[in-house]
Amino acid sequence: MSGKTTRDDMYATRVAAPGDFVFDETVAAVFPDMISRSVPGYPAIINMITLLADRYAQPGSTLCDLGCSLGASTVALATGAAGRNCHVIGVDNAPAMLDRARALSHADHPAIVWRCEDVRTVGIADASVVVLNFTLQFLPVDDRLALLNRVHEGLRPGGVLILSEKVAGTDEQANDLLVEMHHAFKRANGYSELEISRKRSALESVLVPETLERHRARLEDAGFARCDVWFQCFNFVSMVARR
Numbered sequence: 528m529s530g531k532t533t534r535d536d537m538y539a540t541r542v543a544a545p546g547d548f549v550f551d552e553t554v555a556a557v558f559p560d561m562i563s564r565s566v567p568g569y570p571a572i573i574n575m576i577t578l579l580a581d582r583y584a585q586p587g588s589t590l591c592d593l594g595c596s597l598g599a600s601t602v603a604l605a606t607g608a609a610g611r612n613c614h615v616i617g618v619d620n621a622p623a624m625l626d627r628a629r630a631l632s633h634a635d636h637p638a639i640v641w642r643c644e645d646v647r648t649v650g651i652a653d654a655s656v657v658v659l660n661f662t663l664q665f666l667p668v669d670d671r672l673a674l675l676n677r678v679h680e681g682l683r684p685g686g687v688l689i690l691s692e693k694v695a696g697t698d699e700q701a702n703d704l705l706v707e708m709h710h711a712f713k714r715a716n717g718y719s720e721l722e723i724s725r726k727r728s729a730l731e732s733v734l735v736p737e738t739l740e741r742h743r744a745r746l747e748d749a750g751f752a753r754c755d756v757w758f759q760c761f762n763f764v765s766m767v768a769r770r
């Protein structure tokens with residue numbers, strides 16, 4: 528995927544009201560820079576989704592990327608499963624994000640189908656790999672189990688969900704360390720204290736992290752046979768849950 532990267536300085540000038548973060552045109556324009564300077568390990572996770580797709584994509588199956596943003600994880604799926612006649616679908620309900628995904632990927636991956644839909648209602652069937660790469664955390668907590676149930680139902684036997692999330696620590700001390708290190712990561716990537724605190728306020732009650740234990744329990748409730756953590760850096764975790 529190619530395209531010019533615009534530096535994210537949204538919160539250098541903008542005063543955030545609590546919970547006012549939305550995936551609009553302003554965010555879409557800076558998203559690649561924003562996510563790679565804000566999520567420790569994001570580029571590695573994208574690269575590894577290619578390898579996980581190579582490991583788990585079943586010939587002729589569907590690969591779904593739910594909350595695909597600009598399509599980095601969708602393209603990783605398509606690349607890993609190349610030559611297997613898979614149907615690759617990227618889903619996002621933010622038109623500003625999806626329009627860019629379409630434009631960025633079109634030349635190299637014309638077969639990817641982009642759907643501007645809510646992940647809570649989009650059809651999921653005959654899938655061997657489903658990705659929720661930092662998307663579940665944006666759904667209301669009460670809607671999360673229903674989505675995982677639908678993902679589980681839509682997977683073929685042996686299929687997997689790749690679930691990446693920002694997580695909360697199991698106790699206050701653990702949480703403080705993870706948050707402190709995440710902020711250190713952001714400072715090291717050029718964000719000021721003011722930008723970090725404004726972004727944090729904008730995401731309040733929009734991005735709701737839960738503990739790893741809570742995620743494991745919910746995946747089990749949804750019927751997944753097992754869940755393994757394959758990546759963690761500070762409070763950013765990625766799991767493979769197997770049907």
Ligand SMILES: C[S@@+](CC[C@H](N)C(=O)[O-])C[C@H]1O[C@@H](n2cnc3c(N)ncnc32)[C@H](O)[C@@H]1O
Pocket residue numbers: 550562593594595596597598599600618619620621624644645646647659660661662665666
């Ligand atoms: C942090 S971004 C995901 C990043 C992306 N998966 C990647 O790897 O680059 C979260 C995305 O989820 C989308 N999203 C949030 N809630 C959604 C919903 N209910 N239905 C569809 N998309 C949703 C947002 O529009 C946003 O693009």
